[in-house]
Amino acid sequence: MKRFLPLLALLALVISIQLLTQWTGTTYYLTQLTMSGYYAVVIIGLCLLMGYAGQISLGHAGFFAIGGYMSAMLTTRNLISFQNQDWVVLLDKFGLLAARQDLYGEAILAFQPWLAALIAIVLAGTIALIIGIPVLKLKGHYLAMATLGFGIIVYRVFLASEIFGEADGISGVPGFPLLPGVIVTGSFGARVGNYYIAWTLVIVAMVMLINLINSRVGRALRAIHGAEEAANAMGIDTARYKLKTFVLSAVLAAVAGVFLTHYNGGIGPSEAGVMKSVRYVALVAVGGMANLWGALIMGVTLNFLSLRGFFGSYDDAVFGAILIVIMLFAPEGLLRLNLAAKLKKLFSGGSRK
Amino acid sequence: MTILEINNLNKSFGGLQAVQDVGFGVEEHRIKAVIGPNGAGKTTLFNLISGTLPFDSGSVVFKGEELRGLKPYQIAERGMARTYQNIKLFPGMSALENVMVGRHTRSRAGFVAGMLNLPATGREEAEIRGKAMELLGLLEIEHLADIEAGSLAFGQQRAVEFARALAAEPAMLLLDEPAAGLNMNETAEVARLISKIRDLGITVLLVEHDMSLVMDISDEIVVLSFGQKIAEDLPAAIQQNQEVIEIYLGGGDD
Incomplete structure (x- = not known):
């Protein structure tokens, strides 16, 4: 099928890069490529919301962080002192708790990662639903401000809560055994395997989103984006479609948050920060808004450079600048531009409407 | 009646x-x-x-x-379907896609079916596309199917809007x-x-x-x-x- 040819190309590229790093002895690149892959899942989810459904969110780092923090908290909170209480006994009986030892040999009894991940993701989806119902009635700047407000609240809550480690965040998060032998972890020996775990997730998410935008739902979303009143008159429950898309993209962000937190072995408040949300929006914009492939390519490339320290201490500034430059010169994104013509027009005194 | x-x-x-x-x-x-x-x-x-x-x-x-x-x-x-005095087509979508949106009330695939692209979803898509093409034919504009709706002449846009409304039967x-x-x-x-x-x-x-x-x-x-x-x-x-x-x-x- 035509729509999956680029995905096969992506798969080939993913494998080639891994082999290349193997031969050249530069497997350390895989660490940042793994992390970029997880961030890419947030970005393509946001791309669906912004580019296709036409709704902005400046709070997506919040959903990422809810996924990451909840998963981290539940898998690190030591329940050993409660081990005689009924609820702990009950959870343990159903195999929902996992016992291990920490770095110093202390016994830890905490939630099993699968259960923790499930709770984290369901919680993020539920919060998106509750926030989305009132907030998605807003449009344009007002929606941007409301989601920004949500993002700030999430950031402050994590920063201020003792249970979430305040400014230090949560560390010592154990690996996440997805399947026997397939563990999401940042340990040195698991680097190659984790690179493939991350990119399998990216590819699965891409397949689902590409299917979706080519379906009845995708058409409905683009119709809402283009002419909301007419879409409603054609029988599309516009409010419901926007809400479902918002929840779906929040869930993708939370899934990425869960995975990356287990991979990094921890999470800190900067992951919930507003600058992260701005970064995600900027990357969707550079990718061309209604362009999943653009969002993926630009998202991975720029995040990779950022993680490699390429932008130095100007990191956040670079993403802010990217946003300004894109809005001015290439609102359709970098990957399909006639930049020369745009530049000429801009400097000849023409203005965008 | x-x-x-x-x-x-x-x-x-x-x-x-x-x-x-x-x-x-x-x-x-x-x-x-x-x-x-x-x-x-x-x-x-x-x-x-x-x-x-x-x-x-x-x-x-x-x-x-x-x-x-x-x-x-x-x-x-x-x-009940309607058209607008100052035509409201969906910009950035082809004439065919516009008419396909008109089939919304006559089709079912939701988010999950869309993401998984189940066989039934594929059949429904084919049905939607077929019906939309049929309506473009009825309005004698099937040759415009793949053209972006916003770039059509005014009269043609009106025809597409008609087809879109009729698609809902x-x-x-x-x-x-x-x-x-x-x-x-x-x-x-x-x-x-x-x-x-x-x-x-x-x-x-x-x-x-x-x-x-x-x-x-x-x-x-x-x-x-x-x-x-x-x-x-x-x-x-x-x-x-x-x-x-x-x-x-x-x-x-x-």
């Missing part, structure tokens, strides 16, 4: 009574026209019927069901000034088309400015002036109606 029954409908915007105690019925498989000078409340009336605007009092009963409080999409689900079609912005040839074409739609078994209610169009094709006409109904009759009788003639000709602005 009466498919649409409007009773004592009222709507005011601030101090302006845009629609005042308007009531009439529309018989099934007929073409009914609402005419009146600019500002008579025709488009407002349409927006009240299709749920775009809420009405202050009165009732709109469609196929025996009161529509008060229903959202436009819920009214569409009940078999509505029981009733509301046409808001279907001849607006069209030349005489195109208007005649639209008239032919509307008759064709009626012959498909679809009831048509249209708001129109263009007298020639209305007189040619309508089975019955309602005349509005300043938000009130002043006449309701057969086209021939309307043409003889002294009050109507005065509104249209006596104002000295025509």
Whole structure:
């Protein structure tokens, strides 16, 4: 099928890069490529919301962080002192708790990662639903401000809560055994395997989103984006479609948050920060808004450079600048531009409407 | 049989009574026209019927069901489709895709089915596409299928909008000034088309400015002036109606 040819190309590229790093002895690149892959899942989810459904969110780092923090908290909170209480006994009986030892040999009894991940993701989806119902009635700047407000609240809550480690965040998060032998972890020996775990997730998410935008739902979303009143008159429950898309993209962000937190072995408040949300929006914009492939390519490339320290201490500034430059010169994104013509027009005194 | 029954409908915007105690019925498989000078409340009336605007009092009963409080999409689900005076196509989508959106109420695939692209979803997509192509054929614009809707000529956009509304296989079609912005040839074409739609078994209610169009094709006409109904009759009788003639000709602005 035509729509999956680029995905096969992506798969080939993913494998080639891994082999290349193997031969050249530069497997350390895989660490940042793994992390970029997880961030890419947030970005393509946001791309669906912004580019296709036409709704902005400046709070997506919040959903990422809810996924990451909840998963981290539940898998690190030591329940050993409660081990005689009924609820702990009950959870343990159903195999929902996992016992291990920490770095110093202390016994830890905490939630099993699968259960923790499930709770984290369901919680993020539920919060998106509750926030989305009132907030998605807003449009344009007002929606941007409301989601920004949500993002700030999430950031402050994590920063201020003792249970979430305040400014230090949560560390010592154990690996996440997805399947026997397939563990999401940042340990040195698991680097190659984790690179493939991350990119399998990216590819699965891409397949689902590409299917979706080519379906009845995708058409409905683009119709809402283009002419909301007419879409409603054609029988599309516009409010419901926007809400479902918002929840779906929040869930993708939370899934990425869960995975990356287990991979990094921890999470800190900067992951919930507003600058992260701005970064995600900027990357969707550079990718061309209604362009999943653009969002993926630009998202991975720029995040990779950022993680490699390429932008130095100007990191956040670079993403802010990217946003300004894109809005001015290439609102359709970098990957399909006639930049020369745009530049000429801009400097000849023409203005965008 | 009466498919649409409007009773004592009222709507005011601030101090302006845009629609005042308007009531009439529309018989099934007929073409009914609402005419009146600019500002008579025709488009407002349409927006009240299709749920775009809420009405202050009165009732709109469609196929025996009161529509008060229903959202436009819920009214569409009940078999009413509409077009707009200033065409509202979905920009950035092809003519075909626009018409495919019109099949929304006649198809089911949701988020999960869409993401997984199940075999049943694929079959439904093929059905939607086939039906949409069929309608483009009916309107003799199948050669425009893959062209972006926004880049089509005005008359072609109107045809796409018709096809999109018909894609829902509505029981009733509301046409808001279907001849607006069209030349005489195109208007005649639209008239032919509307008759064709009626012959498909679809009831048509249209708001129109263009007298020639209305007189040619309508089975019955309602005349509005300043938000009130002043006449309701057969086209021939309307043409003889002294009050109507005065509104249209006596104002000295025509």
